[in-house]
Amino acid sequence: MASVIATQTKPSVAQCIDEWYFSSEAVRAQRNDEIRQTIRENPGYHPSGIIYAWLKKRCGAFK
Structure with missing residues (x-):
């Protein structure tokens, strides 16, 4: 779910989540x-x- 939210708010975080997880x-x-x-x-x-x-530490804030 976090990846879906990040896709809409901060694509770079979504990409990081995809790669990390x-x-x-x-x-x-x-x-x-x-x-x-x-x-x-x-x-x-x-x-x-x-x-x-965990996500913030690995990929940054969603803001």
Whole structure:
């Protein structure tokens, strides 16, 4: 969903997300594991906020 939103608001971020997350099944599985681990380590934060923080760190803000 984040990639769809970024496509409409900031195409460069959408391209980065596609390359960072969707480049292959193996990469996507690795990213999911990393994100889930971060969520487990930070139970005080909403999972969507953690996902956004990952995306922002890797690809920049959506603004």
